[in-house]
Amino acid sequence: xxxxxxxxxxxxxxxxxxxxxxxxTGPKTIKVGIAIYKFDDTFMTxxxxxxxxxxETKNSDTVKYEVEVTDGKNDQVAQTEQIDNFIxxxxxxxxxxxxxxxxASTIIAKVKAANIPTVFINRxxxxxxxxxxxxxxxxxxxxxxxxxxxxEIIVDLWEATDSKVDKNGDDKLQYVMLMGQAIHQDAALRxxxxxKAVEAAGIVVDKLFEDRGExxxxxxxxxxxxxxxxxxDAIEVVFANNDDMALGAxxxxxxxxxxxxxxVGVDATAPALDAIKNGTLKGxxxxxxxxxxxxxxxxxxxxxxxxxVDVLQWVPYVKVTPENYExxxx
Ligand code: GAL
Ligand code: CA
Numbered sequence: 323x324x325x326x327x328x329x330x331x332x333x334x335x336x337x338x339x340x341x342x343x344x345x346x347t348g349p350k351t352i353k354v355g356i357a358i359y360k361f362d363d364t365f366m367t368x369x370x371x372x373x374x375x376x377x378e379t380k381n382s383d384t385v386k387y388e389v390e391v392t393d394g395k396n397d398q399v400a401q402t403e404q405i406d407n408f409i410x411x412x413x414x415x416x417x418x419x420x421x422x423x424x425x426a427s428t429i430i431a432k433v434k435a436a437n438i439p440t441v442f443i444n445r446x447x448x449x450x451x452x453x454x455x456x457x458x459x460x461x462x463x464x465x466x467x468x469x470x471x472x473x474e475i476i477v478d479l480w481e482a483t484d485s486k487v488d489k490n491g492d493d494k495l496q497y498v499m500l501m502g503q504a505i506h507q508d509a510a511l512r513x514x515x516x517x518k519a520v521e522a523a524g525i526v527v528d529k530l531f532e533d534r535g536e537x538x539x540x541x542x543x544x545x546x547x548x549x550x551x552x553x554x555d556a557i558e559v560v561f562a563n564n565d566d567m568a569l570g571a572x573x574x575x576x577x578x579x580x581x582x583x584x585x586v587g588v589d590a591t592a593p594a595l596d597a598i599k600n601g602t603l604k605g606x607x608x609x610x611x612x613x614x615x616x617x618x619x620x621x622x623x624x625x626x627x628x629x630x631v632d633v634l635q636w637v638p639y640v641k642v643t644p645e646n647y648e649x650x651x652x
Contacts, residue, residue, distance in 0.1 A: 349386040354622065355408035356417045357401055359445065361393040363537060364566050365589045365611060366419060366444065372615035373417065380623065398422040405429060409436045415622045416440040423505055426451040430458060439625035441618050446507050452633050459631045461618045463639050465511035468607045471641040472512065472586045473519025475605035476559055478643075479584055480525060487584065489558050495525050496556050498549045499532040500542050500571060502563040509534075512563045512588060530557060535567035542570025550578045560585040565594035565606055572602045590642045590650050598647040608640040608650055 354377060358370050370391055377387040390408075394401035398421040408416055409432060416438055420426060426447035431454075433440045439457040446460050480487045480495065487495070499517075502509035513532075520527055531549040535542035542562060549557060560575070560583060562568035568587030575583055581602065587594055590608040597603035614637045621631045642650055 349382065349384055352385055352387050352415070352626065353411070353413045354387050354389045354415055354417070355405070355413040356389060356391040357394060357404050357408070357419060358391060359394045359401070359419045359421045360396040364539075364591050364593075365537075365564065365609060368591065369419075369444070369611040369615050372612050373619055376616055376619045380619065394419075394421045396421055398425050401425075402429065405432065409433070409438060413438060415626050417443060417618055417622055419443050420445045420447070421505075423447060423507075427454070430454055433458070439622070441621050441625070443614065443618050445505070446634075456630075457625055459621050459625065459633060459635060461614055461621060461635045461637070463609055463614065463637050465508040466515045468508070468588045468609065468639045469512040469515025469517075470519045471607045471639060472516040472561055472588065472605070473522075475586050475641065475643060476516075476561070476584065477520055477523040477525065479559075479604060480520075481523070486582065487558055489555065489582075493526065494528045495520060496528045496530050496553075496558040498530055498546070498553075498557055498560045498571075500535045500545055500560065500562040500567045501532065502534070502537045502567070504534065506537075508588075509563050513561075516561050516586075535562070535570065537564050537566060539566040539570040542567030543573045544570075546571035546574035547577070550574055550580065554578075555580070557583055559583060562587045564609075565589040565591045565603075568603060568606070569593060569597060572597065576602070588639075590640075590647075592652070595642075595647050595651055598642065598644055601644075605641070605643045608642050610637050610640070613637040 358366055374389055377389050380387055392404040401421045423445055430451055434455045442460045446462055499513055501513050530553045533545045535545050560571050562571055565587035568585050571585050584604040586604055587606045588609055590606045594603055594606045617635055617637055624631050
């Protein structure tokens with residue numbers, strides 16, 4: 323009996339203590355889940371590092387952002403599992419760089435059901451998908467513009483007084499197009515608008531070769547080597563949907579002794595700016611990973627605070643040439 327009373331007394335004390343325990347102090351923790359389509363991508367690596375760094379600057383006495391970043395390894399099944407885990411662990415907000423845009427509707431249905439505001443980045447879900455919930459937003463850059471700028475860089479080279487672009491003097495531009503992943507709106511739009519800009523300047527184009535380097539430097543080099551085997555000196559210019567493929571193409575051109583062929587890319591990564599400096603890359607377009615990272619993080623915080631954000635948010639591209647490349651070196 324005595325023992326029982328003793329136990330009851332202890333239990334009562336513990337309960338009492340917990341009830342009277344002072345409220346926890348210190349910052350409130352916000353769990354942020356970031357899903358990247360794959361880590362092995364130069365542009366998205368800059369982007370995710372900047373998001374992490376920028377979240378750090380948002381920590382204060384009242385809030386602490388706990389950021390977890392996952393590698394989708396270019397596999398939508400793996401990424402969906404990572405997102406399911408974020409949801410199961412009650413994350414407060416998500417930032418998602420989808421692997422496969424056709425998964426957008428499924429993913430949006432999941433975050434909506436769990437009421438977790440979500441920022442989509444870099445790969446744009448359809449307007450119909452975006453219209454299905456008001457706590458989602460997309461942050462990106464207008465791919466058309468990057469294509470147009472690439473075309474304009476080539477037009478300027480073609481129209482220069484000492485231009486040697488038209489090697490065979492037939493008044494047509496014989497070109498190679500190295501494209502990014504088929505699933506990505508940037509690949510299709512850069513391909514289309516770069517050529518449109520050239521044609522808008524009254525230049526007749528002649529497509530020699532077009533293939534996918536999937537955003538990848540090694541694949542860009544391999545596809546370019548194939549193009550060189552097939553068309554050799556007939557190639558007058560190379561458009562690459564991004565800098566990694568442009569740098570791969572330059573490797574193939576150097577190996578073939580064809581360094582006179584102008585190459586343009588997109589992103590303005592550090593190695594691309596180096597290549598502009600040493601003259602192997604004729605131009606690129608800034609795909610502003612810092613600006614997009616900041617807008618994404620700011621949007622995530624606004625959505626968390628119940629503030630409204632636009633459904634689509636655009637960060638501008640900037641044309642980068644030998645004249646201004648130094649402005650973009652970090
Ligand atoms: C593009 C970028 C590419 C690649 C791709 C990934 O915007 O130009 O280099 O990072 O996104 O989705
Ligand atoms: Ca020609």
